[in-house]
Amino acid sequence: MLTDTHTHLYSDAFAEDxxxxxxxxxxxxxxxxxxxxxxxxxxxxxxxxxxxxxxxVFLMMGLHPTxxxxxxxxxxxxxxxxxxxxxxxxxxEIGIDLYWDKSTLEIQKxxxxxxxxxxxKFKLPIVIHCRDAFDEIFEVLETEKSEDLFGIFHCFxxxxxxxxxxxxxxxxxxxxxxxTFKNGKIDTFLNQIPLENIVLETDSPYLAPxxxxxxxxxxxxxxxxxxxxxxxxxxxxxxxxxITTKNSKAVFGI
Ligand SMILES: [Zn+2]
Numbered sequence: 548m549l550t551d552t553h554t555h556l557y558s559d560a561f562a563e564d565x566x567x568x569x570x571x572x573x574x575x576x577x578x579x580x581x582x583x584x585x586x587x588x589x590x591x592x593x594x595x596x597x598x599x600x601x602x603x604v605f606l607m608m609g610l611h612p613t614x615x616x617x618x619x620x621x622x623x624x625x626x627x628x629x630x631x632x633x634x635x636x637x638x639x640e641i642g643i644d645l646y647w648d649k650s651t652l653e654i655q656k657x658x659x660x661x662x663x664x665x666x667x668k669f670k671l672p673i674v675i676h677c678r679d680a681f682d683e684i685f686e687v688l689e690t691e692k693s694e695d696l697f698g699i700f701h702c703f704x705x706x707x708x709x710x711x712x713x714x715x716x717x718x719x720x721x722x723x724x725x726x727t728f729k730n731g732k733i734d735t736f737l738n739q740i741p742l743e744n745i746v747l748e749t750d751s752p753y754l755a756p757x758x759x760x761x762x763x764x765x766x767x768x769x770x771x772x773x774x775x776x777x778x779x780x781x782x783x784x785x786x787x788x789x790i791t792t793k794n795s796k797a798v799f800g801i
Contacts, residue, residue: 548578548579549747549769549770549773549788550577550580550581550747550791551579551751551766552581552674552699552799553583553640553721554581554583554751554766555750556580556751557582557593558751560751569600571765571767572766574767578603579603579795580600580604580605581637581674581795582604583674587622593606605801607640608639609638609641609662610658612655612659615658616654619654619658623661627665636799636800637666637671637672637673637674638663638665638671638672639675639698640676641663641676642684643656643676643678643683644679645679645683646679656683656687659684660687664691667691667696673699674701675700675718676701676702688716692717698798699746699798700720701748701750702723702750703722704733706732707739710736710740711740714740719746719794719798721747722745722772723747723748723749723772724749724756724764725754727772727775728756737776742790743794745776745791745794746791746798747772747776747787749764751764751765752764752765755768757771
């Protein structure tokens with residue numbers, strides 16, 4: 548059984564064929580889906596998805612860094628409101644993104660830090676989104692690090708040194724389609740990182756693995772990521788599925 552630790556299945560990209568898309572994932576033995584939040588605009592569709600697939604869908608709650616704008620205080624209040632109402636499996640996705648907008652760096656840091664503190668309070672993992680912002684993310688983690696702080700560095704695309712640093716903050720590396728890209732780079736050093744630190748993800752509908760690069764991604768493609776990892780680590784696909792699902796259970800507690 549495979550676990551997709553990061554998949555936006557509630558996305559409008561699946562409005563036309565969500566049922567079929569889910570069935571294709573089940574057929575590939577992808578049975579557990581961890582669903583990151585973006586902002587309040589998506590909360591209801593996340594709840595609807597969970598209602599449809601209560602055995603398979605596990606929700607996170609958080610404010611995505613690219614949604615940290617002028618109204619971020621209200622958005623954070625929405626996040627906290629949801630945590631008061633019910634359980635989630637992680638605070639995510641949260642972090643810093645300097646690719647889309649550098650001007651919001653200061654408020655992105657504030658939102659990231661506040662949500663880390665929320666995760667500590669609820670003893671939940673964090674799921675980190677990092678784009679063009681390794682130094683800034685590590686700076687925040689350095690001041691917030693503690694035994695209660697743990698989680699996943701989602702869509703990890705850094706260097707070997709950055710991978711080791713992320714792991715030193717109790718983070719597992721979320722590995723997805725990028726590992727199948729010709730210029731993705733992480734495939735060149737990943738086998739030096741023990742498999743105990745790796746979880747699988749698609750980040751659907753984004754970042755489809757080869758040979759679907761550039762197309763809509765979906766959770767059934769997780770099989771292609773698993774296949775690539777079995778080549779990199781020179782172990783069977785069953786072994787990859789077993790270990791990475793076990794790692795996902797260790798992080799999310801389910
Ligand atoms: Zn995402």
